[in-house]
Amino acid sequence: MVTELIDPGTARADIDLDAFRANIAALRGVVGEATLMVVVKADAYGHGMLRCAAAARAAGVEWLGVATPGEAIALREAGDDGRVLAWLYGVNEDLTPLVAADVDVSLQSPDQVSRAVAAAAVTERRARVHLKVDTGLSRNGAEPAGWGELFAAAAEAEQVGALEVVAVWSHLAAADEPGHPSVEVQVAAFERACAEARAAGLRPQLRHLANSAGALLLPQARYDLVRVGIAAYGVEPAPGLAALAGVELRPVMTLRATLANVKPIPAGAGVSYGWVWTAPGRTTVGLVPLGYADGIPRHAGNRAEVAFGAGRAPVRGRICMDQLVVELGPDADAEPGAEVVLFGPGDAGEPTAAEWAVWCDTIGYEIVTRIGARVPRRYLDQGSVS
Ligand SMILES: Cc1ncc(COP(=O)(O)O)c(C=O)c1O
Structure with missing residues (x-):
């Protein structure tokens, strides 16, 4: 048993795997024929990669998506033997362990094709590859002028049996902003890339472009597979998108803590x-034992709220590294050990990650993903807690 760095009775993140599976089922209902890839990178957006991956597989998810080779290998080491795609690695990273572990690898240049061919030779396996084209995000992926070279190199390697080109793929820039002009530009570019790949002799089984927002709202971007991250964790890519798609998503993470201290303070106390906050009148404050080291954004100081009792308590003053202070009110009947909920599904009146995102001028993704490794996770799964 690994020692937990915070006592789960003091603070913890509850991860509702039933909600996670329900979100996956709801997303399946929306995307129709397209296959679902559940993205579990970044420790499953802070929810715990191995537990979420196992829950997704148990729910019949065929594909998992990760960013780094290390994440893919961690899945394999935990016994996952399904389809996994890894899409981000450095110029000196050896692709051999990925090919040896039957992980699909994203390639965007002839140089990366050569590296996959070398890995295939060492492992005596065909590397399974997804060719990444940049259709307008200007991030990873071959730019249009380089598509021809990329496809030609991959086709040659496929002919000699070193590679299998499983997919052509790309990523959307602004699918979370309904009506954004980038979407049609990117879909048209993706169509051109797929046609060029065909003309180069490639016959990939899969084309994939959409993230959660694309999966929810853009039938024209769903193609054969959608890569869904944030929506599976029950957080909307942007407020209102789930309703637009006619889907109910339930936030999977609830971050809770018990007050480590409660004290009255006089008017004028800083x-x-x-x-940066001084009490205008006498009041009571409570100490929440979570801080920016645990991923609570420092921007939340003097802005955010937590659920306390039947209502909300505002965060007062700056967020510290390990703790923050909330105001419970002048006549609060609170004892140390009383529970506060920082965010959760929202049905008991607690804030949601989406509300924290507004307070902190960020996105719900960042709120859940940055909840740190020091915070213990507890998994709620069909009535059991572990
Ligand atoms: C390449 C890629 N595909 C899919 C996703 C999933 O996106 P979302 O969480 O918006 O569904 C991400 C996440 O950042 C990504 O980087």
């Missing part, structure tokens, strides 16, 4: 570093 609270937390810098005294």
Whole structure:
């Protein structure tokens, strides 16, 4: 048993695997024929990669998506033997362990094709590859002028049996903004890339372009497979998108803590570093034992709220590394050990990650993903907790 760095009775993130599976089922209902890839990179957006991956597989998910080779290998080491795609690695990373572990690898250049061919030779296996084209995000992927070279190199390697080109793929820039002009530009570019790949003699089984927002709202971008991350964790890519798609998503993570201290303070007392908040009248404050080291954004200081009792308590003053202060009110009947909920599904009046995103001028993705490794996770699964 690994020692937990925070006692789960003091603070923890509850991960509702029933909600996770329900979200997956709801997304399946929306995307129709397209296959679902559940993206579990970044520790499953903070929810715990291995547990979420296992739950997704148990729900029949054929594909998992990760960013780094290390994430893919961690899945394999945990016994996952399904289809996994890894799409981000450095110029000096050896692709051999991925090919040896039967992980699909994204390639975007003739140089990367050569590296996959070398890995195939060492492992005496065909490397399974997804060719990444840049259709307008200007991030990873071959730019249009380089598609021809990429496809030609891959076709040659496929002919000699070193590679199998499983897919052509790309990533959307602004699918979460309904009506954004980039979507049609990117879909048209993707069509051109797929046609060029065909003309180069490639016959990939899969074309994939859409993330959660694309999967929810853009039938024309779903193609054969959709790569769904945030929506599977029950957080909308942007407020209102689930309703637009007619889908109910349930947030999977609830972040809770118990007050480590409660104290009355007089009018004029400064609270937390810098005294950026001083009590206008006598009041009571509670100490929440989570801070920016645990992923609570420092931007939340003086802005966010937590659920306390039947209502909400505002965060007062700056967020510290390990703790933050909330105001419970002048006549609060609170004892140390009382529970606060920082965010959750919202049905008991607690804030959601989406609300924290507004308070912190960010996106729900960042709120859940940055909840740190120090915070213990507890998994709720069909009535059991582990
Ligand atoms: C290449 C790629 N595909 C899919 C996703 C999943 O996106 P979302 O969480 O919006 O579904 C990500 C996430 O950042 C990504 O980088």
